[in-house]
Amino acid sequence: MGKKKKKKKDKVNKEYHVKPAERAVELLSLPKEVVLGTPVVNLEGKTGLHIVNYKGIIEFSEEQLVVNTSLGLIKIEGKGLLIKSITSEEMVIRGRIGGVAFK
């Protein structure tokens, strides 16, 4: 339990620091999502969303979609959400998007 608290503190500190691996990839101008598996969220206008690199869907309803990624949970709010297509690496969301937030 203690360790976890420490990690949390570390995480809070590290939010302002860039990991060494990430730094290297940035310097070499390599795509992060391919090398590191960083989740990428593309917002297309108000009605389209494209998520690359996710680990799983936690919750899916017409008004809310919660996705688990390597960097935490992403919550997407909206109306009439529809998963247009889904594979193991990416998913395409259609519908009126209200907001994207990190939980």
Next chain:
Amino acid sequence: MMLIRLWKYLRGYVIIEVYGFGIERLINMSAYKGLLLWNLHREGNKLLMSVGLGELKKVHQSLIKTGCKVRIREKKGLPFILHRYKKRKIFILGALITCMVLFFLSSLVWRIEIQGNERYGKNEVLMILKKYGCDVGKVKYNIESKKIEDDILLDYPDIAWISLEVRGSALIVTMVETVEQPDFKVKDLPPADLVADKKCLIEYIVTRAGQPTVKKGDVVTKGQVLVTGEMEILNDDQSIRYQYVHADADIFGRVYYVITDSIKLDYIEKNYTGKEKKDVYFNMGSLALKIWRPFKYDQFSDEIQSQKNFFFLDYELPIGFSSITYVHYIPVKKRYTKEEATSILKKRLTRSIKKAMDTDVEIIDQNTQYNIGKNKITSETQLIVIEKVGVVEEIKERTEEWTEENP
């Protein structure tokens, strides 16, 4: 994108309803197994999704694991259609046979069209083509255009260029004939005189070949020899020898013409009322069936006939519609005034003069006299023109008569 949609349709897919508690888990599991799911959306408590036919089984496995219930809502795609037609193999066979027959029939030549032929008649060209293997009913792929074109050009020197083009199931033949060489005056022209074709007064004569027998100012009658091709030549011993040439000269003569014309003063004018009635016939070959017959006008009317036949592709069928339009008029008795009548006569005169005269004719004098009678007006026009006279008439060479006195 269209390609992907087509691909999905060809493989076949189903739209299924899933309900239960582990819906999200189900989605995760299927996605991780590498299955493609699309159009996932919630409908109340249910989740609707589309999944390809081949992957349905794997989805089912995941379903059982997560404890969800499933129901197939719609089946879409080519595999389902094929299944429906499994019992109708003959239908598919028929469709195939139709395609084959169509393909076979359209690979024959059905029509030959010839363009550009002037001296050669269409049938002549068709026969020539037949000789080289191009005919209606031949397989169009077997016709070697280049070879046949070259062969025809070699064998027929008066065809300058010919091209055979297969367009669809028609063979279009375009050809250009060699330009005919102008006929030069060959020395082999037969001996001939120039003879007057009408009575005239000679105005101008320039002889190029032969001996002129008339001069300017002579009055000649029809048939009179103007330039003779028989020339007398004195031999050394004062005897006469005849040499024959083809007489040639430009002779212009003054010809008198008299043209008479008359017109009646009373005439009937057609006052068109604007009413028209149309009889419509349907004719086949030589039969004509009246299909629309309004009352025929007993009154006066002009008849206009028109015919329209049906066409099948390029061929005119002997079947079609024809109509006779009756344009109604009221005849009115009118009378020309003297001025109107004379102007009509004048117009007729100028028209007929133009028609009758050639281009290289010069009108010297024209004098018209109008005689106004009670019911008609006559005109007499004296026309003096200068025109080319003289026609070629062949002469028979004088042969020496063999008699007992003259050996």
